[in-house]
Amino acid sequence: MVTSAGSRPESRSTRVRHAIYTAVGELVGEGAEKISFPVIAERAGVNPTTLYRRWEDVGSLLEEVSVAALTRDGDEPPDTGSIEGDLAQWAGAIAHDISRPARTRYLRAMVAARTEALIECPVNERRRGQAEVMLARARGRGEATPTVAQVLDHVVAPLYYRTVFGLGIADDQPQRLVRDVLAMAGEVQP
Amino acid sequence: MVTSAGSRPESRSTRVRHAIYTAVGELVGEGAEKISFPVIAERAGVNPTTLYRRWEDVGSLLEEVSVAALTRDGDEPPDTGSIEGDLAQWAGAIAHDISRPARTRYLRAMVAARTEALIECPVNERRRGQAEVMLARARGRGEATPTVAQVLDHVVAPLYYRTVFGLGIADDQPQRLVRDVLAMAGEVQP
DNA sequence: TGGCTTGCGCAAACTTCTTTGCTTTATGGT
DNA sequence: ACCATAAAGCAAAGAAGTTTGCGCAAGCCA
Structure with a gap:
């Protein structure tokens, strides 16, 4: 429904993943002691079930996010x-x-x-x-x-x-x- | 009761800690995916409560054990x-x-x-x-x-x-x- | 537009972890 | 040998985390 409002057409999956990535980034940045699927889900405003179905464990998600963050910034030497x-x-x-x-x-x-x-x-x-x-x-x-x-x-x-x-x-x-x-x-x- | 049977007089606390250290060593060595207090306690044959009372969290215990293991071997350069x-x-x-x-x-x-x-x-x-x-x-x-x-x-x-x-x-x-x-x-x- | 596929939300059941009050056992000193 | 103390065991309650079946809605293709 928001396909044309923003910039690019973002599928629902993409929006959800983005929200999750952001939530992880915030939590890690804040130094949250307990980073679990339920905690991430609440922050991202999505259902915990989604995380359990998509990622094996919290470690996998963390690594995925950190890799994405690393790839994003294209700082030249x-x-x-x-x-x-x-x-x-x-x-x-x-x-x-x-x-x-x-x-x-x-x-x-x-x-x-x-x-x-x-x-x-x-x-x-x-x-x-x-x-x-x-x-x-x-x-x-x-x-x-x-x-x-x-x-x-x-x-x-x-x-x-x-x-x-x-x-x-x-x-x-x-x-x-x-x-x-x-x-x-x-x-x-x- | 076993004070004189073995070598040195080991207090109960010492025996328990030793059992816990050993259990941690085994679990880490086996690459156990889930290392929690209950799991360690079962392996060590002690009550989980003991672990909860003695250590802040699993990370503290792991570090303590790894430091102990590191200090033990006195390999000379x-x-x-x-x-x-x-x-x-x-x-x-x-x-x-x-x-x-x-x-x-x-x-x-x-x-x-x-x-x-x-x-x-x-x-x-x-x-x-x-x-x-x-x-x-x-x-x-x-x-x-x-x-x-x-x-x-x-x-x-x-x-x-x-x-x-x-x-x-x-x-x-x-x-x-x-x-x-x-x-x-x-x-x-x- | 209309069906089809995929992915997410929801809720309930279930497992595991964690806390807490109390009891029991071992150790150390007198 | 006895008592005082510290540490571990036990059991029950509570809080998380995790799994599962089902329904719905969004996006995709004809």
């Missing part, structure tokens, strides 16, 4: 003119992003929802794509660069590790990580 | 005669350890149990202590060494990151990480 600047700015942005309580909770919920199987982790894939762009540009400028794997292992991994394990990230940590990883690529200009 | 050998063997052992399904589940449960507060992560503290020993020995031999923070950020963090996010650890990954971190400490001997 920075382009400062040097690989050091790019990486430093990028690492700082990541640190800032995942330090936000709501984002940290999301990450932990994602981790908790992981099952046995090795899976293509959307977080890692996204960061890999951004790293590839920056490194390709730097190689085009003739700079000595680390590999993508090195950037993921030595910049991304420490930031996420410290965050999900609750260690916190010092202000100068992103810079230090970048300096370290560049030391592997050849010599750092003094 | 390897001593091969060179920092490269020490670190490589150490990293390989860590990778092997945390790749075990039961251990992975423990780590994820720990992460999920983390609350807002920044906390002294027992996992990180333990690894830090081992790293300090190896690096001190290496400095005593006159070797160029990375810092403890660098070892934690560039060897420990990537291993744990890849594990808890379900990315898996390649066979040569520990070696590569060690090679990378040593490149930061000065030049690697060819």
